[in-house]
Amino acid sequence: MKAIHQMGHLLAANFETLIYLGMAWWAADHLNESYPRSWNWANVTYPLGLLLILRSWYVLFRSLMKAQKTDEAAKKDSADEKKQ
Numbered sequence: 001m002k003a004i005h006q007m008g009h010l011l012a013a014n015f016e017t018l019i020y021l022g023m024a025w026w027a028a029d030h031l032n033e034s035y036p037r038s039w040n041w042a043n044v045t046y047p048l049g050l051l052l053i054l055r056s057w058y059v060l061f062r063s064l065m066k067a068q069k070t071d072e073a074a075k076k077d078s079a080d081e082k083k084q
Contacts, residue, residue: 004061006064006067009010009060009063009064010060013056013057013060016053016056017053017056017057020049020052021053022047022063023049024042024044024045024046024048024049025033025045026044027041028041028044028045031044031045056064
């Protein structure tokens with residue numbers, strides 16, 4: 001995977017994080033207005049948003065590590081071909 005694609009994945013994960021935080025804030029605000037309780041709905045929506053963020057970053061790091069292993073294997077194969 002090219003470095004520019006890896007950077008694109010990293011930037012996309014950051015924007016996804018901002019979107020999840022915004023959605024959690026909006027959902028908490030909406031639920032507090034529509035379904036008032038003695039407790040704040042943010043106590044529910046923010047942990048759910050955090051779980052989505054953690055999942056997103058896990059998938060990002062897993063794909064970057066897989067791409068790095070593939071790149072290393074390709075470089076090793078090309079170096080072996082040059083020796084022969």
